[in-house]
Amino acid sequence: MLDEILHLFYPHVCAGCYTLLVDGEREICSKCTASFDRFSDADAADYAVKEVFRKTFPEDDLPQKAWALYRFHKNDRLQSIIHAMKYGGEHRLGKVFGRFLAELIQTGANAADRYDCIVPVPLHRLKAVERTYNQSEVIADSLAEFLGTDVRVDLVVRKKYTRSQTGLSPRERLGNVRDAFAATGKVMPENILLVDDVFTTGATVAAVMQSLRSAGVGNISLATIVFAA
Ligand SMILES: [Zn+2]
Numbered sequence: 001m002l003d004e005i006l007h008l009f010y011p012h013v014c015a016g017c018y019t020l021l022v023d024g025e026r027e028i029c030s031k032c033t034a035s036f037d038r039f040s041d042a043d044a045a046d047y048a049v050k051e052v053f054r055k056t057f058p059e060d061d062l063p064q065k066a067w068a069l070y071r072f073h074k075n076d077r078l079q080s081i082i083h084a085m086k087y088g089g090e091h092r093l094g095k096v097f098g099r100f101l102a103e104l105i106q107t108g109a110n111a112a113d114r115y116d117c118i119v120p121v122p123l124h125r126l127k128a129v130e131r132t133y134n135q136s137e138v139i140a141d142s143l144a145e146f147l148g149t150d151v152r153v154d155l156v157v158r159k160k161y162t163r164s165q166t167g168l169s170p171r172e173r174l175g176n177v178r179d180a181f182a183a184t185g186k187v188m189p190e191n192i193l194l195v196d197d198v199f200t201t202g203a204t205v206a207a208v209m210q211s212l213r214s215a216g217v218g219n220i221s222l223a224t225i226v227f228a229a
Pocket of ligand 1: 014031
């Protein structure tokens with residue numbers, strides 16, 4: 001009821017094109033959703049992400065499994081929606097994308113692929129203040145709700161305030177984030193699903209994976225909304 005009343009005053013519009021949402025649409029209209037370049041299937045996304053690891057971080061272990069929803073294209077609707085999510089404080093978008101990711105994982109995972117917990121890539125606390133929230137954590141919360149597992153933000157911390165990755169080469173990015181993360185010394189679960197909103201060069205997730213591995217985590221999978229490598 002309250003929701004209906006609020007709707008009269010604050011009608012729900014699509015975060016991509018600002019048209020009114022119809023019944024069954026949540027935050028993003030079906031036209032915008034259809035415009036996103038979705039991976040043909042879970043294996044295609046898994047391959048694309050792992051290929052980046054093979055090329056850029058040949059020394060590192062590959063993620064066990066990599067999940068991604070969309071390919072990035074400059075100036076498409078998805079880009080403006082992701083921008084709104086990251087910098088415009090649009091929490092609800094993180095929730096929607098978390099649900100989409102959960103659907104992908106539920107249909108594409110083997111029964112054996114159970115995750116003990118979900119870990120969002122941490123933001124440095126100063127950056128979290130600037131942006132007021134960690135969008136990867138919002139996605140992780142939503143994902144965890146649908147997968148029926150826990151979110152752990154106490155396993156790894158970001159200890160360095162890294163400058164923005166924008167405009168840096170993969171090598172520079174790796175240098176920028178290397179040693180930026182540290183495991184907290186908690187007892188580590190065996191199977192972790194690491195969540196980052198956008199996968200660009202992989203430098204950030206590679207650094208987080210390194211710190212988790214050095215703390216004894218055996219299996220790390222990866223989930224991301226946008227593959228932008
Ligand atoms: Zn739209």
